[in-house]
Every structure is written in structure tokens, then in C-alpha cells.
Amino acid sequence: MVKSFFRVCTILAIDQSFNPTIGTTPQSQPVNTSVLPGQLSYRSVDAFSKLVVFLYKFSPEGLANANGTKLNLLNKVLDTVVRVLVKNYDTKRTKFNQRPFYRLFASLLIDLNSLTAETDPAHLQVRPTELLLELEMAVLLTLLGAHIRC
Secondary structure, three states: OHHHHHHHHHHHHHHHHHOOOOOOOOOOOOOOOOOOOOOOOOHHHHHHHHHHHHHHHHOOHHHHHHOOOHHHHHHHHHHHHHHHHHHHHHHHHHHOOOHHHHHHHHHHHHHHOOOOOOOOOOOOOOOHHHHHHHHHHHHHHHHHHHHHHO
16 A cells, blocks of 8 residues: 555656646646756655655654554655666666656655754754753852852
8 A cells, every 4th residue: 555655656756757737737837837848847756755754754653663664664665666667667768767766866865864853963952941041050059169168
């Protein structure tokens, strides 16, 4: 079930990069009107990458443990993307364009390794009131220590 969801998402994202008007009705405006003929639109590929990273990083541990680990989810996604890539290559051979797949893998690597407030060890999550309280306690202890020595 999960693999079929990611397979459909991958196929749609790749197809959308070649033709940004897929999924629009004749009355509606295309999503990205700045794409010239022959150029690729990577909006859908980047959005799919962000979806995968969001599901990987923010899925609850209980949900991840039901199917193994978060790594299992990432393995399913990568397996599905590679299968779509191979199928796309087999059907198009000489007209195969690898650029959307390259963009997808690059976006996944960049987004998975990006630092957030939750994953950045240098990010201090100290509230100003807590910082002020600690500062007041330090000053108070310093004054008490100086008073006791006298």
C-alpha cells in the first residue's frame, strides 16, 4: 500500500516536470507559466522530496515502529523511485531524461541532511525567561559567596 502510494507520487512528479500543465483543466491556469518549451519544471519533484523528508523526520515513533523503523520507510521510497527510474528508462531508451530523477535524489540528500531546530545540536532552545532566571541565580550566588567570605 505504501509502495503504491509512493510509486504514483513519483510517476506524477516526474511526468509533471516534463509537462507542467498535467492535471489542469483547459479553463484553469497552469501551475508554472514561466516554463518555456523544452525546459523542465522541478516544482513537483521538489514537493515530492519535501513530502518524503517530512514523513521521514516527523512521523511518530510508534507509527515507524509498527513497520520496523523510519529507515524502512526511506528504503521503500528509494526502492520505489529506482523502480520507476528503471521502468522509465526501459520504455523510453533514447529519449530518457535523467534530470528529474537526479533532482529528486539530490533534493532528498540535501533535505535529509539539513539541520532543523530538532536536529541541530548547536541550537539552544532556551526561553528568555529561563535565561533571565539563570542569570539572576548566578548573580545571587555570586553576591552570597562574596558576602560569606567577608
